[in-house]
Amino acid sequence: MAANTSVRVRGLRKSYGEVAAVDGVDLDIHHGEVFALLGPNGAGKTTTVEILEGYRERDGGEVTVLGADPGSAGRDWRARIGIVLQSNADASELSVQELIRHFAGYYPSPRDPDEVIGSVGLTEKAGARLRQLSGGQRRRVDVALGIVGNPELLFLDEPTTGFDPEARRQFWHLISGLAEGGTTILLTTHYLDEAEALANRVGVIAAGRIRAVDAPADLGGRASAPATVSWLTADGRQSVQTDTPSQVVTELSARFGGEVPELTVTRPSLEDVYLAMIGHDQAGAAESAPGRSPAGTGAAR
Amino acid sequence: MTTAAHAAPRTGVALPSAARLSLSRTALELKSFFRRREAVVFTFSLPVVLLIIFGSIFHGTVGHTGVSYRLYFTAGIIASGIMSTTFVNLGISIVLEREDGTLKRLAGTPMPKGAYFAGKAFSALIIAAIEVAILLGIGIALYGLRLPDSAGRWFTFTWVFLLGVATCTMLGIAVSSIPRSSRSAAAVLNLPYLVLQFISGVYFPFSTLPKGMQVVASFFPLKWLCQGLRAVFLPDTLLAAEPAHSWELGRVALVLTAWLVGSLILCLRTFRWQADR
Numbered sequence: 001m002a003a004n005t006s007v008r009v010r011g012l013r014k015s016y017g018e019v020a021a022v023d024g025v026d027l028d029i030h031h032g033e034v035f036a037l038l039g040p041n042g043a044g045k046t047t048t049v050e051i052l053e054g055y056r057e058r059d060g061g062e063v064t065v066l067g068a069d070p071g072s073a074g075r076d077w078r079a080r081i082g083i084v085l086q087s088n089a090d091a092s093e094l095s096v097q098e099l100i101r102h103f104a105g106y107y108p109s110p111r112d113p114d115e116v117i118g119s120v121g122l123t124e125k126a127g128a129r130l131r132q133l134s135g136g137q138r139r140r141v142d143v144a145l146g147i148v149g150n151p152e153l154l155f156l157d158e159p160t161t162g163f164d165p166e167a168r169r170q171f172w173h174l175i176s177g178l179a180e181g182g183t184t185i186l187l188t189t190h191y192l193d194e195a196e197a198l199a200n201r202v203g204v205i206a207a208g209r210i211r212a213v214d215a216p217a218d219l220g221g222r223a224s225a226p227a228t229v230s231w232l233t234a235d236g237r238q239s240v241q242t243d244t245p246s247q248v249v250t251e252l253s254a255r256f257g258g259e260v261p262e263l264t265v266t267r268p269s270l271e272d273v274y275l276a277m278i279g280h281d282q283a284g285a286a287e288s289a290p291g292r293s294p295a296g297t298g299a300a301r
Numbered sequence: 302m303t304t305a306a307h308a309a310p311r312t313g314v315a316l317p318s319a320a321r322l323s324l325s326r327t328a329l330e331l332k333s334f335f336r337r338r339e340a341v342v343f344t345f346s347l348p349v350v351l352l353i354i355f356g357s358i359f360h361g362t363v364g365h366t367g368v369s370y371r372l373y374f375t376a377g378i379i380a381s382g383i384m385s386t387t388f389v390n391l392g393i394s395i396v397l398e399r400e401d402g403t404l405k406r407l408a409g410t411p412m413p414k415g416a417y418f419a420g421k422a423f424s425a426l427i428i429a430a431i432e433v434a435i436l437l438g439i440g441i442a443l444y445g446l447r448l449p450d451s452a453g454r455w456f457t458f459t460w461v462f463l464l465g466v467a468t469c470t471m472l473g474i475a476v477s478s479i480p481r482s483s484r485s486a487a488a489v490l491n492l493p494y495l496v497l498q499f500i501s502g503v504y505f506p507f508s509t510l511p512k513g514m515q516v517v518a519s520f521f522p523l524k525w526l527c528q529g530l531r532a533v534f535l536p537d538t539l540l541a542a543e544p545a546h547s548w549e550l551g552r553v554a555l556v557l558t559a560w561l562v563g564s565l566i567l568c569l570r571t572f573r574w575q576a577d578r
Contacts, residue, residue, distance in 0.1 A: 053409060055575065075316050078411035085409070090401040093336035094329070105325055106412045108314040129336075145406065 004031050005064075006153050006184045007052060012061035014047050021047045023208030025061070034175070034185040036199035036216075038192070040278055044208040045188045046086065046157060052186070053083050053155055066153055079107050082151030084142050086158050092130035096122055099130065100144050107149035119177070120144045121170060136167045143171070147178065154178065156187045160194060172197050192270045202270075206278040220273035232262040319413040326412075326420025331427060344390055345432055348382035352439055355504065363506050364542040368535055370506075375440040376534045377503035380465065380526040382432045384497075387425045387469035388476070389490045395421070395477035396486035400576050408574035418568070422470045429466050446534060454533050457550065461529035464557045468522050471564035478571050497523040508544050515544065522560045529553040 007029035014022040022044045029035045039045045050056040051063060054070035054077075063070060068077045092099065100117060104110035117126050120140040125133060130141065139159065146154060156175070160168045168191075175198055179185055189195055195202050196216045203213045217223055229248045230239035242248050245265045252260045335341055352375060361370050398404050407417060440446030449455045473490070480486040498504065500514045501524035507515065518524040531539065532548035540546050 055405070055409070075411040075413060078409070079316060081409075083406075083409040085402060085405060087402065090398070090403045090406075092403075093333050098329075098332070102325060102329055103410065105317060106322065106410045108316050108411075149410070 005029070006031050006066060007035075007186065008062070008064045009048075009052070010062040012048065012051065012063060013059045014044075014051060014056065015059055020208050022051070022058075025205070025208070025210055027203060027210060027213075029184065029186055031184055032179075032182050033200040034179045034187060034198050036195035036202045037186065037188045037205055038190065038195055038202055038274060039188075039205035040190065043205045043278070045205055048205065049155055049157055049186065049188055053081070054078075079149060080152045082146040082149055082154040084146035084154070084156045084159055086161075090130065095127050095129050096133070096141055096144075097126040099141070100148055103145050104148045109150055110148050111150045113148060116144050116148045119147075119174060121174075135162050136164065139163065140171075143174070147183075151183065153184045153186070156185060158188055158190070160189070160191065168194070192274055196270050204274060204277050211277045216270055219270060220268075220277060222268055222270070222273050225268050228264075228266050230262075230264045230266075231260045237262075316411060319416055319419075322412060322416035323419035323423070326416050327423040327427075330420045330424035334424065334428065340390075344386060344428070345435060348378050348385060348432065348436060349439060351381075352378045352436060353443075356444055363539060364508075366539050366542050368539045368542075369445065371444040372440070372446055372535055373506060373531070373539070374504055375436070375444055375446050376530045377501075377527045379433055379436045379440075379534075380501075380523060380530050381494075381498050381503045382436050383429050383462070383465050383526065384469045384494060384523055386429045386432050387466055388473040389494050390428075390473075391421060391425050391470060392473035392477045392490040393483070393486045395474060396480050397483050399477070399573060400483050402576075404574045405576075418474060421474060422467065425470045425473075426463075426466050430462075433462065440534075449533055457529065458533040461526065461533065461553065461557075464554065464561065465522070465526040465529070468557045468561040468564070469526075471561055471568060472522070474572065475564040475567040478573050481577070497521055500524075502527050506542060508542050519556075522557055525553045525556045529557075 005028055007027060009025055009027040012022050012025040012027075013020065025044070025048055027048075037045050037049065047056065051058050052065050052070055054065075054073060057071055065073070066077060066080055070077075094102075096117060097113065101113045104113045104116075114123075114126070117123055120143050122137065122140055122144065125137060130138065133141065139162070143156075143159065146156070159175075160171050163171060172194070175185065175187075179198075185198075187195070187198060199216055201213060202216050202219055204211045204219070212220055214220070226241045226243055227245040228239055228241050229245050229252070230237060231252060232238075240248060249260065249263065249265065252263070355374050355378070356371050359370055359374070362368055363370050363373050395404075404417075408414075437446065437448070441448070449458055476490060476493075477486075480489040497518070500510060500518040501507070501521065502510070502518070503523070507518070507524065507527070510518070528543070528548065529550065531543075532550060532553075540548070
């Protein structure tokens with residue numbers, strides 16, 4: 001395994017009964033990068049990540065995380081990773097500070113618990129009991145527990161689901177800070193703006209396979225895709241697709257004698273590219289999901 | 302992207318010891334328990350209420366032994382109090398922790414798994430000790446129960462109590478893997494507990510139970526825990542009413558130890574750190 005690789009996955013497979021949840025995933029995550037795994041619900045994101053975290057056994061393929069096989073790695077390995085799970089609902093009577101100090105005690109070289117509480121913005125709530133916190137505050141406790149061990153590799157599974165926009169911004173700021181400190185981060189999300197804001201590289205997973213891996217700006221040939229130039233005329237809005245948008249704008253500017261009314265130049269958004277990528281496989285699954293979910297959540301709760 | 306020095310593998314720093322983390326887990330469990338006021342009140346009061354109700358209803362002696370029936374079920378309710386604080390409460394609390402993700406989160410940390418079980422066991426031991434002290438206090442104040450009067454009986458009390466707590470704790474942890482959700486947890490854990498109470502000689506003298514019931518009960522730990530505690534707190538004149546005319550302390554130790562080892566193996570093989578999907 002290359003010295004600068006934190007996670008290396010080759011041909012990963014995992015089935016639940018007849019259904020192949022993960023169907024031949026290859027993945028490399030480098031030291032110090034923020035990697036976002038994007039995909040619709042049921043695409044295999046969580047299964048993949050939980051295999052990397054050592055929570056699930058795989059049916060086939062090679063997996064190396066920080067130089068070890070997560071299926072058999074021990075406490076030393078666990079001390080080097082941090083995990084923020086999708087949801088925790090423990091109705092604890094402990095205070096934020098008590099819980100985070102306690103968890104710090106599990107690790108050989110933890111971060112300072114009070115500093116961690118500060119970094120997730122919970123200093124004012126340090127003495128509050130967990131069950132008194134709002135959903136967003138609880139999520140920050142989850143993050144604090146994930147980073148208190150000072151991990152080299154941090155897993156974040158849909159970390160901002162249920163956050164309000166301001167809380168998401170604050171959270172992004174926290175994650176960027178960790179990344180600048182050298183922590184490798186594997187993030188799963190279905191918010192495209194989140195991936196775009198945080199990730200150095202994005203992997204799109206659909207139907208158990210990686211469809212593309214690239215920098216968010218380059219995904220699916222985004223950077224080189226034709227741009228759309230649009231402006232307003234007396235006859236209504238006009239638009240052209242072009243590989244030379246600057247030239248088009250210059251010509252328009254000359255024609256209008258300066259400002260072009262309501263000028264926009266756009267390239268395909270990450271969302272356009274993403275939806276095109278997953279559209280084929282997931283259209284059916286996405287439609288059937290709402291019908292299935294009431295029974296599903298009923299059984300899980 | 303820079304790879305800062307702190308992201309390099311850290312070696313040479315020892316992991317915290319399992320013994321220290323077991324203590325830290327115990328402190329955390331106790332803190333969590335005693336802060337749940339209603340849980341504390343109900344845990345401690347259930348056997349107390351039963352003891353007082355039975356004491357108000359029943360009088361007389363056990364057979365022709367001259368031993369007060371009230372003393373008999375006081376010893377039994379102490380045994381059943383041990384089982385309710387360890388087996389039932391512990392089992393239900395683990396089902397809840399599995400369902401709300403607490404266990405999964407712990408499994409993702411370098412905490413040694415044994416520290417979790419040790420924390421459960423030691424906290425259960427302390428809670429059970431408090432429960433027993435309360436029941437003994439009531440037994441002494443209201444029903445003329447006497448504390449053991451010899452070193453031998455104190456010794457018996459110590460090992461029967463410790464072995465009983467250890468066995469019921471492990472059994473509670475083992476059984477916690479059976480309920481699918483917290484909604485069924487109380488039912489799953491209370492059924493065996495209730496049945497065992499009635500067939501093990503908690504409320505009624507064991508020798509007055511139907512023979513078949515006695516045979517079934519003698520395969521389970523509660524009967525032996527009750528018998529061990531009777532050996533501690535009741536006079537030997539009661540032996541005339543014991544089925545074997547002996548306290549059978551060797552057999553008490555044997556059966557409880559067998560259940561302890563069996564449930565320990567079951568825990569190691571079947572304990573689930575995550576709820577099923």
